[in-house]
Amino acid sequence: AFDDAVDRGWADPRRLHTEGRTARLLLEGARESFAASLGARTEEIDLLPSHTLALHAAVRAVARGRRRAGRDVVTSAVERAAILAAADFAVTQPWDGRTGSRVVIGVDRLGRVDGDAFAEAVRAPGVALAALQHANGEVGTRQPVEAVHEAASRAGVPLLVDVGASAGHAVLSDAWDLLAADAGDWGGMPGVAVLAIRARVRRSPDWPEDPERWSPGGVSVPAALAAAVALEMARSTRAADDAHRRALVDRIRSRVAAQVPDVEVVGDPADRLPHVVTFSCLYVDGEALVTELDRLGFAVGSGSACTSSTLEPSHVLAAMGVLTHGNVRLCLPPDVASDGIGRFLDVLPGAVRRVRDALGAGGL
Template identity: 40%
Template sequence: MRDSPHPGSTTSVSSMALIWHPPAGLLDGMGGQPLPPGVATAMAAAAAQGWADPRRLHHAGRQAGALLDAARSSIANSLSLAAGMTINSEEIYFTYGVAAAQAFALDGYPGALALSSVETTALLDLGEVRPATQIVGVDAYGRIDTEAFHRAAASAAIGALQVANTEVGTCQPIDLVAAANPELPILMDASQAIGRIPLPQGWSMLTAGARDWAGPAGVAILVVRREVRWLPPINADRGWLGGFPDIAGAVGAATALEALMNEQGTLAQRAHADIELLRAGIVSGLTDVEVLGDPAWRLPHILNFSVLYASGEALVTELDKRGFAVASGSACVADHARPSHVLAAMGAYTGGNIRISLPLGCATETVESFLKVLPSAVAAVRADI
């Protein structure tokens, strides 16, 4: 973070070793990637200085509180760049996970929820327990119809939409939904989007996890715009919701996001080119394969494809033997026995599915090497059927 509450408590992003070095063969960035060295250093310094309860009035407590305040300010500055609008530190809340952030957000809005059928399972589960919730279907790309969402929103207290689907990468028309429903508060899931693409306008609340930008696990943010009529459902001292504040985690999340925002344009362009390379190579190198999601209006670093006559889990294992880490199944369901609700909602084949999410710092050489071994891996799996 650039603004340090105490001399030596944090290190300037520009002076840190913040080059991303994902492990060789990692093509599952959504599954996590190592912390950049500069982020780890900032977290260690914060842990050494921010160990006290930030609510305490003594020196150690004030020091911890100042670190947490600085982290909120840094996140606000970074999100202002990402969203193209001014976001204040008082609008930033930290918590321990995206699902928790979404639950806290919705607690302030009893009543019906309108959401798409490709939201996370956690959000869909939250919708199930609310009366008169309406789930809006999607097209073959995984995108909602704005008119259908408008009809569903007419009787809803709040709407919920992803910036983009983290399984197939397709972006949602949040700007259009907000314009058509100006009185409807929108809870926007910005997972995998911050620092990757410009954020849409018109949202009321935003959630995201720090792991999305190579920050620490166990830290998420909830952003609530000032004009939104929302009160924290629990005590939110210094902007932390639920449990004891993780000062080091908040500092790590802020430091990692600032680093990404400094390089976002270059990284997004490189990722977009690498995904285009993958898309072309997969189609030309395999038979009986379907690449899913919108080829144009999408996240720059995510690609999903389905291989006929092959098991997704078997493909993951076979590719792992060849030194490549990929994912299969729903992006938000760990139990691989459950088919992807996203692909099912799109009407796509749910078997033989592979999801690639490029980690920050992924080299083009990794993508090229993957394309060389993919045909033999698919052939080996198909041979075992």
């Protein structure tokens, strides 16, 4: 799909010549496909170059648009760093001479937000926006989005739902007012994110808005078309992929807990995404373990999923109150092979032991 769109959709879709009209048709076709896949109307779909930018745009524009209703933004403690940063930015902007606060709702040891506390927070006066992920991309735990959305709707507060880890991997509901999705997470080309906003949501961007879409300059037409096709494919094979990967994650969770000393496997063991698993090893440096596993041919993450390059302790794990040392995060692609998982599980105990020995923590 990408190659075909490069040949036919290379032109600027705002131009009136034949090539421009062709590119626009391809782009509009991608938006229609996204709308059908995500449960939105085509006119509610905007395309942006990155998931981070989509989250920033959603929080900033709605917080500003609803500033007369209030200046506070409610989030869970385990949202992506992009949402937390955008909320902190939005509540401190003196758009009307007032500022607000980011209200943080805690989670339990499985990483699930306290739904009752979240509902109480959105009912408080002065709330402009609430944000809750569909499921946590680091530990896989699903969130009570439907119950929170019902409470937010009764309070007249729009709910931003981040499905960056879920779209293409799990069934999504219509319990949202704003929806942000990341094409790269379901196998699309880099450089495309989807932001859906219900027509009833009031927004007021604090940047020069492009007449065509939120993101000035638009997005790559070939990348958008390829992302739409990839999402359709992911949805068509989701049931089989779910069963395959869920079984492998169950295998990883049980064997890691049984074979690696001083390890904590985190996240809900059942009500979770099918492809994400995270565990933490005591007396292990996360960077050293990632490097050792990379040497053995396995690319894994460590630290927060949204800030993994910093290798800082995960704010998600810290909010859960679980072990943050020696964190390893796996995200399994749909075509992951069972024998590859088997080899990973065979070499993992030795890798952890070598890292502990190198740090002088062997035998502790």
